[in-house]
Each structure stands twice: as structure tokens, then as C-alpha cells.
Amino acid sequence: MAGFEHYAWLMKSEPSEVSVDDVLGMKDCKVGWFGVRNYQARNFMRDLCKIGDPVLFYHSSCAQPGIVGIGEIASEPYPDPTQFDETSEYFDAKSTQAKPRWVQVDVHILHKVKLVSIAELRTIPGCEGMRVLQKGNRLSITPVNEDEWKALQPHLISQT
């Protein structure tokens, strides 16, 4: 993806699976982004996520979908262990230790923010183009460019 522009990442999680509070309760406030089974999303992690890239932590498929926290990419890509776990819903019989099909990165949560709901997000000038707002978007990881990131800043109110 030559010339592909990104600055930060928006990463979606269902709070019933892993919420921002769950991550804050984990060691070093860090979580492995397991369970991605979409090639485009995988490729973002494999090829483009860099340690230190800013992350918008987003809750999806819930009563109040939206941005709930700020974090950063905290590891290089590495094989997603759940692909080898026969008891996991993310098990992939076609994946091998020698040739893992799925990778993940660690995400470190820095702090929570006051919810920026998807409805509010749609109204922020400069954020209209965000992938997460596009019809039919289903990627769990989407790039956020620098202009979108800057446009968002006044709306990100830190919460402890």
C-alpha cells in the first residue's frame, strides 16, 4: 500500500468482549488485539502499525457506541495465539505455528475520554471521512489521518 497515509488507528472492540475498563485492569494497561479474522485488518497490523502510533479505542455493538479511550500501539506484530487454540472461537485449523495466518499487536491504554458517540463523531467538521463512519464499514481496525486526529482533539476530554 504505497503512499498510504495514516497517522493513528481506530480500534473497535465490543465492550462485552474487552472494554476499555477491562484493559485498564490488565497488567500495564495493555491487551493483545486477538481475534482479528479479516485480511485487510490483519494487514494493517502486520504491515503498518508502528510502536507508538496513537490509538482511538472504540466500543462497538453496544448501547453507546463511540470513542472511549486513547492509547498507543505497544508491540510489533506477532502471531495471535487464539488461532492455535482448539477451544477458542477464533481457532483456525488452516493456520500452523510455522505459518501463522493471523497476527496481533498489543494496545496500551493511556487514559479514558468522555464518550464521543458515533452520532457526535459524524458532526465534527473534518471527521466526515473517517472510515468508521462510512456505510458498510466492518473493519475492526481503521486508519485515522492526521487531519482527522487534529479535528478530534478538542472533543477528546480526558477522564480518569
Add this chain to the structure above:
DNA sequence: GCCAACGTTGGC
């Protein structure tokens, strides 16, 4: 619960 949109699968 509805339903549009999308990715994946598999027969041909």
C-alpha cells in the same frame, strides 16, 4: 429485531 453491506465459500 431489522436490515444493509460486506467478506467468504464453494459449485460450476
Add this chain to the structure above:
DNA sequence: GCCAACGTTGGC
């Protein structure tokens, strides 16, 4: 390689 069928996602 085409494409219909199917399953999943996710906001509403």
C-alpha cells in the same frame, strides 16, 4: 474465475 448463497457485522 464467476457469482449466488450464506454468515457476520453493527448501527439503529
